[in-house]
Amino acid sequence: MADLDNIEDGKNYYLDVAQRSTPSRIKGSNALDWGMKNRLARIFDPDDSRTVMLAIDHGYFQGPTTGLERIEITIVTLIAYADALMRSHLRFAANSAPVLGS
Numbered sequence: 001m002a003d004l005d006n007i008e009d010g011k012n013y014y015l016d017v018a019q020r021s022t023p024s025r026i027k028g029s030n031a032l033d034w035g036m037k038n039r040l041a042r043i044f045d046p047d048d049s050r051t052v053m054l055a056i057d058h059g060y061f062q063g064p065t066t067g068l069e070r071i072e073i074t075i076v077t078l079i080a081y082a083d084a085l086m087r088s089h090l091r092f093a094a095n096s097a098p099v100l101g102s
Contacts, residue, residue, distance in 0.1 A: 025049050043084045054082035 024030050026040050026049055044051045056075050079085070 045083060051083040052081060053084045053086050054078055055086040 021030060024032070024037055024041075025046070026037070026044050029037055029040060032040075043053070054075070056071055075085075
């Protein structure tokens, strides 16, 4: 067994070596793991670290909202100004192709 063979490599936790972490440009995200930093980096503007998020599915949670019945028509003009669309997957699934142009 490794514990009984007195192998020291397995017990070296490198406590004398400082842990390196590349600073993130997004305030408060230095402690996040790589995956979360990667997703946030796609939302936040690399120049000023700011973002504009457009919430488009209030009708899903609060009932019908005037103007959001046809999101493929009403949201298209605003997409150019938003860095991210906040929506539920159920509300957006049927209308995503016309909105995103795919």
